[in-house]
Amino acid sequence: MTTQLESPRPARRGPGAPRWPKETFGADLGASLVVFLVAVPLCVGVAVASGVPVELGILTGIVGGLVVGLLPGSTMQVSGPAAGLTVLVASAVDQHGLAALGVIVLGSGLVQIVLGLSRLGTWFRAISPSVVQGMLAGIGLVLILGQIYPVGGLAQPESTWTKFAGIPDLLVTTVTSPAGRSGLLLAVLALVIMALWKKAPAQLRLVPGALLAVVATSAVAALFAMPVQKVEVGSLLSALNVPTAAAWGELATPAVLGSILTFALIASAESLFSAAAVDRMHDRPKTQYNKELVAQGAGNTICGLLGALPMTAVIVRSATNVQAGAKTKLSRILHGFWLLLFVMLLPGVLAFIPTAVLAALLIQAGWKLLELRQVVTLVREHRSEAFVLVLTAGTILATDLLIGTLTGLAVAIIKTAIDVSRLSVRAEHDDEHVRVELGGNATFLRLPRLLDHLEQLPTGKHVHLDLTTVRHLDRACYQAVEHWAAQRRRGNCTVEVALPARVG
CATH class of the missing domain: 3.30.750.24 (STAS domain)
Known part of the structure; x- marks a missing residue:
């Protein structure tokens, strides 16, 4: 007598079953705390680099956790303000004013929702990897070039040319002024701590290196009364940047409409590329791209109503979430709750952080975006792909993110057409x-x-x-x-x- 064995089917969650099982609650709670500790300095640093109040960066992190975290799409991804969008935000605020930021972010969120509902999310995976890598490398170059100025205690110039031209004066100011020398010392100390912390035992590395660097350098700055600029923090409610009637009037201008499309496309691409990378790091349910795009759009729509920074899924926080042992979406939701609790109860703690240290965090983030080892490998093995990468990154550095990315896409399409026409x-x-x-x-x-x-x-x-x-x-x-x-x-x-x- 033979017996046929049926493959076990996953048990369905009944109406009375808990959404997050008790056996995974401890892992998710611990992971949420680790992600929260990583998110705090990054939310603050991205806001400072974007030229907006610090509270707006934290507000975006809260929405990314409490809103996007609850929506279907991805399991392990964590959303918040991204270093890759600082260039766009700073440019938009400079051109249209802080009041128009909410309108631009809200509009981009609605565009993302339409793209997701139209099932166009999966098409983002069709973009040439060399263009994506070039886009990230270009963002990294712009980020590094801009953040070396806060290290020396100076405001970063607006254009790429003036940033290059101002480097001699930056070096002189950094070496000769007390604020410049102090900022350089703290930035170097932060970078050294983060580099050495990667070699620490795994148990110790549960404490994020970025958090340790911020705490240690802030303590040094306070102990020796260093003359460096520090983060300015106010009330979360008073920092709300709800769009006014005048700001809504900007919606009809071509420049604002262009910014909305640019924000939507870049934020969508960054989120979905992050999803592809994060999905390779875990064995939990994989990302549903169209639903994730709708979730990101909903988050940006709410951020726009509040006048906060735009959000994307962020690879640093997402990778930390996976590595910290998260099992369900609860970890990313709780991380948003901890951000809200922190900014309500302990906002004064942020006022001890030197801006030079935050600049060091973003310089490290920009360096990671360059991925020089992959670039060298690509040059050796696929020179035509490397050309597309370098051209995209260089055009972004010379012009802006949209022109650089579109240039890279155009060249990649031409290259592909030539390759398939042999x-x-x-x-x-x-x-x-x-x-x-x-x-x-x-x-x-x-x-x-x-x-x-x-x-x-x-x-x-x-x-x-x-x-x-x-x-x-x-x-x-x-x-x-x-x-x-x-x-x-x-x-x-x-x-x-x-x-x-x-x-x-």
């Missing part, structure tokens, strides 16, 4: 006949090469042109071949053309 031409000659066999893809991009080969064939011989092995023959090449064959026949030459089964 055409082989093989000719066999004898006394009276010439047999020409084509292979690959005959598209208009290879039309000049095809015509060169055909026009060089000797006259007076019978030509057999075999295109049956061509995978794709577009209309341009088909018409060119037919025109060439007709010309030959008018010159009393015999030509046979064997066409593929299908002409595109």
Whole structure:
């Protein structure tokens, strides 16, 4: 007698079953505390780098935890203000004012919701990896170039050119002024602590290196009364930047509409690329891209209503969440609750943090975005892909994020079109006949090469042109071949053309 064994089906959660089981609560609670400790300095640092009040950065982190954390889409991703958007935010605030920030963020959130409901989220995975890496590297370069100024106690210039041009004055100020020397010392100390902490035992590394660096350097600055600028913190409620009627009037201007689309596309791409990376780090349920895009849009819509910073899923916090042992969405929800509790009960603690230390955190984040080892590997193995990467990053540095990314995408598309249009031409000659066999893809991009080969064939011989092995023959090449064959026949030459089964 044989018995058939059925594969076990996952138990369905009944209406009375707990949403987050007791057996995973302890792991999620511990992970949420670790992610919270990582999120605090990053939320503050991103806000400072973006040129907005510190409270707006923390507010975005709270919404990312309590709102996006509850919505379907991803299990392990943690959302909040991202270092990669500081360039966009600073530019938007400079051009349109802080009052318009909420309108831009809200508009971008609505665009994300539409993209998700239209099931376009999965299409973001079709973007060339070299363009994505170039975009991140460009953001990293801009971030590093901008944050070296707060280290020296100076405000960062607006354009890339002025940032480069101001480096000599920055060096002089850093070396000669007490604030510059103190800021440099604290920034270097923070970077050294974070680098050495990676080599500490795993049990100790449960305390994030960024948090340890902030606490240690803030203590040094207070103990020695260093003359450095520190974070300015106010009430969370008083910092709300609810869009006014005048700000809503900006919605009709092309510049604001362009900013909305730019925010939406970049934030969506960063969130979904982060999802792809985080999904490889755990064995929990994988991200549902369209639902995640809707969740990010809902979070940005609420952030826009509050006038806060835009949010994305952030790889640093998400990776920390996985590494800290999170099991369910509860960990990222609780991290938002701890942020809210902290800013309500202990906001004065942030006033001890030197801005030079936050700049050091963002410089480290920018350095990670560069991923130089991968760039070197790409240069060695795929030079054309490396060219797209370097071009994208360089254009972002020279112009802005949108132009640089679009340039990279355009070049990647052209490169792909050339790669898939490879055409082989093989000719066999004898006394009276010439047999020409084509292979690959005959598209208009290879039309000049095809015509060169055909026009060089000797006259007076019978030509057999075999295109049956061509995978794709577009209309341009088909018409060119037919025109060439007709010309030959008018010159009393015999030509046979064997066409593929299908002409595109």
